Amino acid sequence: MSYATGARVLVRPGDPDHHTRVPGYLRGHTGEVIATLGRWPLPDDSARGITPPRVETCYAVRFSARDLWGSGDHTVTVDLWESYLDQP
Amino acid sequence: MTSPDETSTDETSTNETSGHHDLPAAARTRRLEERLIAAGLTSDDEIDEFLTGLYTSATPGNGARMAARAWTDPAYRDLLLSDGNAAAAREGFGELSYQLRVVANAEDVHNVIVCTLCSCYPVSLLGPSPGWYKSFAYRSRTVREPRAVLGEFGLKLPPEVQISVWDSTSEARYMVLPARPAGTGGLAADELAALVTRNGLIGTALV
Numbered sequence: 001m002s003y004a005t006g007a008r009v010l011v012r013p014g015d016p017d018h019h020t021r022v023p024g025y026l027r028g029h030t031g032e033v034i035a036t037l038g039r040w041p042l043p044d045d046s047a048r049g050i051t052p053p054r055v056e057t058c059y060a061v062r063f064s065a066r067d068l069w070g071s072g073d074h075t076v077t078v079d080l081w082e083s084y085l086d087q088p
Numbered sequence: 089m090t091s092p093d094e095t096s097t098d099e100t101s102t103n104e105t106s107g108h109h110d111l112p113a114a115a116r117t118r119r120l121e122e123r124l125i126a127a128g129l130t131s132d133d134e135i136d137e138f139l140t141g142l143y144t145s146a147t148p149g150n151g152a153r154m155a156a157r158a159w160t161d162p163a164y165r166d167l168l169l170s171d172g173n174a175a176a177a178r179e180g181f182g183e184l185s186y187q188l189r190v191v192a193n194a195e196d197v198h199n200v201i202v203c204t205l206c207s208c209y210p211v212s213l214l215g216p217s218p219g220w221y222k223s224f225a226y227r228s229r230t231v232r233e234p235r236a237v238l239g240e241f242g243l244k245l246p247p248e249v250q251i252s253v254w255d256s257t258s259e260a261r262y263m264v265l266p267a268r269p270a271g272t273g274g275l276a277a278d279e280l281a282a283l284v285t286r287n288g289l290i291g292t293a294l295v
Contacts, residue, residue, distance in 0.1 A: 022257075025204070037187065037260055038187065040259050068231075072232070074235070074252065075250070075252050076231050076254075076255055077252065077253065077255070078255045079255075079257045079260055080257070080258075
């Protein structure tokens, strides 16, 4: 499933038992896609020596501090591979 | 693969109590180097050669030159913000091993870069990263309370300036384009570049 710029996306909750590039503080939170960064090998596969790794679109997703932490007026933008995301 | 003094034998462990995190960074680095050398993946000579090359060519002067050019050349600024790799190549840095994304400060927005997972950063354009950039404190606090962190760097932003934090978790590397300081109209390109600091390109200083 691909996401357009401006789409709201949910970071899949849960803690996989392998390497991943989803920071823990984002899991289960919703943000907005602000850019598409191209297609890159999925680190979860590369780190486990799975060849060939899945290659997926990576998105820059913006979160509001208030949503993440309950306070703060800043935003945090994080690059996330497609399979890290779901529809909210 | 493991030695008797290891406090954790789980290679994939991210457990904060594993003991590795209590070691100073240099000791952790050396332990990793020793593991890689023991596994036949590299050698001390190869590491030294790589680091010597890196320290010679990778300096914040590279990113500073690009920022200063963007201040005086609107077409270059557009390119820098839309295709960082192409803009780097124009300045002679054509072999970046990452996707470069440049984010511009403006009157109402200040950008700051962090890597919460490790310490990703565009080394070839900013030089080797400062120790604090790799510290647990900077990495954990910048996404949570950036205004306080920047204040500790001496950067007191007015409350109306929005802070935009970029957590680099992918193959992209981020660099901040600082705003051109007032009163610099008469300066030549190299004088403008000399104003730009590594902290300015990370976002922990204004310029």
